[in-house]
């Protein structure tokens with residue numbers, strides 16, 4: 001399947017954020033033409049019995065998802081299925097609309113397959129998102145990523161996240177809790193024990209209250225962690241998570257580590273893409289080990305190939321997410337990765353991709 005290089009060439013001549021908005025508006029237009037959805041799905045979507053899984057009580061049709069931040073306002077929504085994804089995350093959305101940082105906010109580094117962003121959660125707010133996506137999609141699994149408004153203090157943050165959970169409960173299959181963006185000051189401190197215990201209690205309680213109201217089970221809550229989390233904090237976070245039901249982890253968000261990167265980098269912002277790959281895989285291994293494989297981990301960071309995807313699964317990821325790889329390689333990458341995982345499962349004589357989860361621990365690769 002040929003990559004439409006001319007589209008990428010045109011887009012990569014534009015300023016990154018302008019290109020992004022152009023892509024979103026084109027996809028929004030295409031999603032309303034059902035013949036287009038069918039054609040794209042035929043071209044990009046791949047599944048097989050070996051790729052289906054039940055994780056956190058949810059049925060995933062393939063393990064490759066879209067990471068949050070790409071469609072912050074739910075404009076493209078279920079059309080991500082036609083682009084090959086087995087699940088997708090909207091947001092990060094905040095309680096009140098906010099503009100994010102001013103000035104340039106995304107930088108491309110094509111020779112390093114990397115991006116740097118300092119967006120700061122620009123979004124239309126949770127109510128606008130809900131209005132856009134309210135009718136429950138019958139498509140692949142949809143997660144919603146939630147974050148605090150910039151002006152909300154760390155002390156008030158847990159009740160704000162709890163309100164967000166109540167608001168999006170009816171329109172998301174799982175929640176992705178963003179306490180790891182480097183672009184909201186001190187956000188990652190919510191992972192420190194001083195805040196984290198109460199934080200988990202508050203969001204857990206909101207989940208339970210809504211579940212009771214709708215007479216359904218509580219939904220999975222995935223805590224998204226930073227690759228820059230120190231070992232002590234990670235140990236304490238995982239200890240708290242293990243004490244509760246319904247929790248999983250997304251590893252990882254972007255990094256502020258400037259040593260992974262040889263090009264001149266903007267001073268502020270989080271690095272994603274290829275230079276992040278090893279750091280995020282190491283985090284997955286650590287989390288898998290700390291939690292003894294007892295909680296689902298969504299592996300994210302620098303996936304550009306089947307080999308990258310398999311490495312994350314073997315390190316302990318039950319599911320995967322991609323952002324930067326999708327920007328550079330488009331939907332053909334999503335199909336390629338799903339097909340490649342399927343082929344690897346057959347090649348090894350296994351029944352299912354989940355048989356590979358955490359295998360590098362057995363072989364000692366990480």
Ligand SMILES: Cc1cc2nc3c(=O)[nH]c(=O)nc-3n(C[C@H](O)[C@H](O)[C@H](O)COP(=O)(O)O)c2cc1C
Pocket residue numbers: 067068069070072091092106115116117119121145178181224252253254271272273274276300301302303321322323324325
């Ligand atoms: C431009 C941009 C915006 C992002 N916005 C968000 C966001 O709003 N919420 C979030 O949790 N992660 C956000 N991320 C992080 C990605 O979801 C992902 O965790 C990270 O980029 C690593 O994956 P990748 O190397 O495949 O891009 C963003 C990343 C980029 C590049």
